Amino acid sequence: MAAPGLLLVLQFFFCHCFRSRTKDTEDAVLAKEPNPMDSTSSIEMKSGSGKIPASPLRVAPSPQRVPPSPLRVPPSPLRVPASPGRFSMSPKLDRIGSVHLTMKQAARATQNFSPSLKLGEGGFGTVYKAQLQDGQTVAIKRASKEHSDTLRSEFRSEIELLAKIEHRNLVKLLGYVDKGNERLIITEYVPNGTLREHLDGVHGTCLDFNQRLEISIDIAHGLTYLHLYAEKQIIHRDVKSSNILLTDRMRAKVANFGFARLGENETGNTHVLTKVKGTVGYLDPEYMRTFKLTPKSDVYSFGILLVEILTGRRPVDSRRSPDEKVTIRWAFGKHNNGETMDLVDPQMTEAVDKKIFKKMLNLAFQCAAPTRADRPDMKAVAERLWAIRVKYLKHGGKE
Template identity: 60%
Template structure:
């Protein structure tokens, strides 16, 4: 379903809950620009085809340590076909609106992810492809999936990124992996995503609004650290003191979309904050933002969860598969903050820097109470 389908069914309406408050188009990147920083190839290119162009070293702004540099990849289309067995379904690890994602192994043993644009929507995906490549060449943070290269030769549009081995957050919440995410891991995932969005909003060369923060765009490492992926919908904003938003066509995923943005077409970093609030509720409940198979009063997860919160039934919001006991005060703080992020009005939402600080406070409180219980 797209956004208009949800609007037509009237399920995007958000509850006007009372908050308890305290106190343009992507440019084509030239080969010269992309090769402005020389790098040693990880593979000798023996093909006569033009090699994959390589991203320059990004600006070094970050709230937390960046990922370890893993070099750049030079691959031709023929080489990409070879290491994916001509894009065999056996190598496919995911599929989305842009296209299919494949796992591939290089000659030196490293694993990479290859995202290939769908052929049927080739023209429509061109802008999304260019946008993602342009943005990923300018950013680097340990909680953002790292670009290794891209190829736009002929009728192929391919993005190559680091491989994140533990699937998506949504897969884990759906129980598709053996190990269940415990509360501490969910809290750490929330903090990782908050760090990534803070970097995009405040520390990138220009403010970047992701516009599609959702559980299927959060990838997990072996140690259950989160990395934000998929920048096809992202927008950059030049800092202008007299301008608080940009007016743009609505892009995003139904259920995560900032309703104020949906109504006014005015995009701000607070639109990502709204999506992040929905993600926090999803992390705790394991429910999707819209659950059409649930009874009518439970279909909009944020509305259902807020009603439970107001009734004092916080524990009923928790993922039923989560068997551990979560301190009720910690749970209440977490939920209260999630609803604040998902407030209908952007003026009632925190910015992402404050979100990081609040989640740190919740983590400290959680560990203090956990240790006290153990003693």
């Protein structure tokens, strides 16, 4: 992570640009985002910086996808309690889904946690694809044994929060195991990899503009649910492209709730005071400065993510020239200089309408405003993205 002095200098510069020109902004953090599947890029405030590998070339766009989900989804109904005899339960976790496994069953389902079934690896541990006896495919996240005790709070946080949510754009918790030094989280299997992988063309095709717009809406719906419609307000704290999973129909689901926190719902309280956690490049600068966490911190991260979706570039890329290393700063400068269309991901082969693109980019800059008072809330963001979609489709992708 960049030195505090550098952060303050960059933040001052962009506060000035933001207020004097438009309500567009950028992120002033110059640091590391490693391999997209490596959740060790999710850090606490004391973590160091490093280099980011450049994105590989991407190829032709994939077909258009299905219509997005509606904005509001009601809070989840009570779910069937898990059997206490099968895995450890907490009174707060009496709403877990229907997958109840022992460690022996989990090992069998993952072929003894075979590397060939590994989906990803990060700070918490490794995620495996698992085939259950009834034929159901799930994902099992196994905590690293060497970090089992130190990661217990992250484990408990994730299962307690996942147990409270039910939304089509959020990864669903199916069960968990907490026995001895083994900790497993069992979730639905999302088969099509991460958003970052698709931006990199890892799966053989590049996302077209329509897909990027629809995915942005899906993510905004999921975060809106967490902030407004969950049983209790939830702040994700680690919104980034490698934590967005895509289904076989290209639906987006927000994943990895290890850093998530309950928001302040009591009257008069506007924030949660907590140590900084998240991913460098996506971190809200006001949260880093004040340690005050609000849903607007997720909004900031979403703004950075939206620029990433539009440009195909990671938030920070040390292999680029100095004026292009921080993507939000580069994009902000290009936009203000009237070179907006230079920001379009070159891997999108179709023509992109300038007015539609600018509307999405302006929204991204507003979300990434340096102070939270200047950012919209996620509900307003989702509504604006939906309006952009309606206009886009009304004119057949052209305005």
